[in-house]
Amino acid sequence: MKISFLGLGSMGLPMARLLLQAGHTLTVYNRTRSRAEQLAQWHPVVADSAAGAARGADVLVTMLADDAALEGVMLGEAGALAALPRGAIHVSMSTISPDLSRRLAARHEAAGQTYVAAPVFGRPQAAEAKQLWIVAAGPASAVERCRPLLEAMGQGVIAAGEDPARANVIKLSGNFLIAAAIEAMGEAFALARKYGVAPAELLEVVNGRLFRSPIYENYGKLIADERYEPAGFKLKHGLKDVRLILAAGDAAAAPLPLASLMRDRYVSAVARGWSDVDWAALARVAAADAGLDQRSTG
């Protein structure tokens, strides 16, 4: 099976490496060609263009920054979709809108190809450690055919039905729920500090006894320690994702007031110059709104 992989960013690079390490033959393409050098020891073929990579592929995996990047690479005049053979499968692993997934699915179908949405849960660290969870939706036979590839890239594959948009909605909802937990902790910690309760103490009581969740544990610690750098997942990408879920809600007539609240928080964080710190800094906006400086726990 000839596999091509587009996008060697902080997520795509370790994912491509895992495919190579699992013994797959891989053609890779990245706009900044030098990124591919980090895979040199596994000898991938390095293509000169997305279309070049797509040509002749059985499966085309994409892991790009956002809707615009994916649309640009796939649908442009010299796009990868046109170069991809009939019968091929496009496994789209970026966090994108359900709307783009549906449009791509239709375009691939028209070209005699198959589209599978397979977004992932996990940060670059998790990708490196083969700890991603992969949610895959698309025609069952295509999902099954890709399963060995997906399993090579993560700790588990969750089949999510035939409509690829379902996988994207699940992914966006998951990120939204994590962001909501961050927002809630941010507010609670700011309040607690005003009453002389250290965030770590509150976290220990509430997560230690009630939530018992690694999400609260990990993000709670980042917030309690105000350790927003280096970023595991940048705040500007959190903003991107909340934009996506708001657009998905708008398209389907589902109001999302908590997502809206967080959107404005993220935008304020960007205005304060915090685009590139960890998205847990959503909580830093809550603290600033309460007049709390960093490192001045009550």
Add this chain to the structure above:
Amino acid sequence: MKISFLGLGSMGLPMARLLLQAGHTLTVYNRTRSRAEQLAQWHPVVADSAAGAARGADVLVTMLADDAALEGVMLGEAGALAALPRGAIHVSMSTISPDLSRRLAARHEAAGQTYVAAPVFGRPQAAEAKQLWIVAAGPASAVERCRPLLEAMGQGVIAAGEDPARANVIKLSGNFLIAAAIEAMGEAFALARKYGVAPAELLEVVNGRLFRSPIYENYGKLIADERYEPAGFKLKHGLKDVRLILAAGDAAAAPLPLASLMRDRYVSAVARGWSDVDWAALARVAAADAGLDQRSTG
């Protein structure tokens, strides 16, 4: 040690029973006297008034509905505070405002008494099963003296420092974080339904793989099943608690926009006649806002 217990509601009754079962001598008082009959087999003394119960007590435990009830019982002219002996301890276990805790602490101190705030996490079911978590704050010696009583009523006691308000803030923050998780799931589930993803499927992916939290598991199931009756914790009590945290935030200059969002949701739920269903019905407002009827999962 002579213990008196005020308030035999759905929480207070099993807590008083646990004290009796642990072998403590107990005087109880409840506005509706008949509630005490359920404790008859353990032979508590049944007082005719709050002051009557307080008279001669070493420790006075209160578990009442809200700030107004507690203030009325303790501070009224014929209130329990005036009847309580010097040297006695008031263990205040209701979910109340940090402000009232501080006022009561000052009043008790002026009367030569000690005030300990000891709010609990857990629903009536948890109280019945001795599964409450108790957060206790107040003078260390008083907390230690009450520890056997507290341990008789729950699965664990968490000491939270000398300022009683700290315990109330931790309690309110915990409830706020749970409510926030409910709100977030409510919005995510409504969106998911619009894309044909059943809430249970989303929950399984997100909590099963990421959050792994019993809070998300239990409330997520209630919401997914739209099982809001019978109420474990009534929505009107959720509204009461969000009012308390908003007031605590206001008093300490900590904005809580997510709490505000939920306040309005709860108020809308009350307007829709849902005061007495489970507070997880916060999610039902999200569904209604998205035009989703109950039991019509997409």
Add this chain to the structure above:
Amino acid sequence: MKISFLGLGSMGLPMARLLLQAGHTLTVYNRTRSRAEQLAQWHPVVADSAAGAARGADVLVTMLADDAALEGVMLGEAGALAALPRGAIHVSMSTISPDLSRRLAARHEAAGQTYVAAPVFGRPQAAEAKQLWIVAAGPASAVERCRPLLEAMGQGVIAAGEDPARANVIKLSGNFLIAAAIEAMGEAFALARKYGVAPAELLEVVNGRLFRSPIYENYGKLIADERYEPAGFKLKHGLKDVRLILAAGDAAAAPLPLASLMRDRYVSAVARGWSDVDWAALARVAAADAGLDQRSTG
């Protein structure tokens, strides 16, 4: 007609003066007695206590800071209500909750007295200039009997029915609508500045051509000029009023998400130390959230 007036703050003082200047015999009381000296040239009787002022009065006018102040003065053990004669009228002009109005109405009725709610629109400057609008609600005969007094204190009296709570709700709604206009301008001006449009230019287009409202004109200028001191109406009083309307909404099951949004903005303003500047500084929070410093219009 013997009139007594309680509360000689920045509003009460000019209102009492207007009554005196209109030829009414007035007994005044203020906690800080020296305030009454400013009325010396019109020779009011200066009482030593609220009850002392109420004793023997035909009409008791109150203009106090808030619910707590009014409740304290009227309902305390040595309160003014108990001292007021049967048949007397209490004209309550403070901005208070509809709930307190209803409770006071009931208490006065039980004492054979009549309660009229008559809150006012206008800042101290307007009070000085006899430019207040007065919204009066209560039993029609009582309102009519007080009309000459009310007319002496403002530019017009608006009769608002028999239920005194109606007047308070109208007053709170009016303040809410003004605050909402401030919030909206604050957000729009911050956005405009980011695109190099000066707030004054935007105001000129939008209010000059569309709204044509003195409210937008006056507050818009304050915001455009960032002229928040001296305060015409302090931000902490704006917060007080938004608390009141939120409580009124809660009591009547009316969600007020825009009021909630403003509440959190005000609380954030307090956290930033802006309690005592003009309430138009709500807009300053919007600017700060957008990363805009004062006086750095784009």
Add this chain to the structure above:
Amino acid sequence: MKISFLGLGSMGLPMARLLLQAGHTLTVYNRTRSRAEQLAQWHPVVADSAAGAARGADVLVTMLADDAALEGVMLGEAGALAALPRGAIHVSMSTISPDLSRRLAARHEAAGQTYVAAPVFGRPQAAEAKQLWIVAAGPASAVERCRPLLEAMGQGVIAAGEDPARANVIKLSGNFLIAAAIEAMGEAFALARKYGVAPAELLEVVNGRLFRSPIYENYGKLIADERYEPAGFKLKHGLKDVRLILAAGDAAAAPLPLASLMRDRYVSAVARGWSDVDWAALARVAAADAGLDQRSTG
């Protein structure tokens, strides 16, 4: 001067008519050709395509539904921009994003053409009556050259500087301020109804005495009467505009929480099937959230 006009919708049609009635020679194009028949008595040239209309024009006026429509018509392969002569001016009157304005300005400049943004305030009725306000921004000489055309279409032209995005931001801000006034009245009226105060009474007090604004007057009456059909400006277009201002705020790092609140309200209105009623029905969502049925004033 050869003028071409693209877009004969409910706004474009009367605007084109006004140009014809002012004696200008006009070529018109509309996707649904039959719309042009309504202009037959003034004998416009009717083009077969947007590009056909643009060919040879001195000034190209566009009045299309949204960003996508304008982008499609102008920038497509056979788009109007490519067909427009060097030296021509594109007067873009639709309500679009400042971002698209800037992109179009750059594209026109590269083609030796000039771009003027000239969005309008006013509903179709106002367009019919030549009552529009037109905000024009672009190179001063181009704005001046177009002034006679613009003056033929409205009651006044407001010059807003050289950067075309400024005009779009002013337009979006104006619509946002109107929507905010609607939202605020919606909430206040719902509260008032709960206390037995008819919206018309509240409006009369607050607008009659304080705001004195035709915007509050007109929209206030629509809301008080719950007269949302026929739509003067459809709710789905209100949603479109709030999306635009949120995107403009996002692009410039200006949070707009009130716009976000209204976005979710609009989305909920769409979910309730109210897309095509007047955008004042934003207030209907506030009433529904308070459990108020239509026509059941308290």
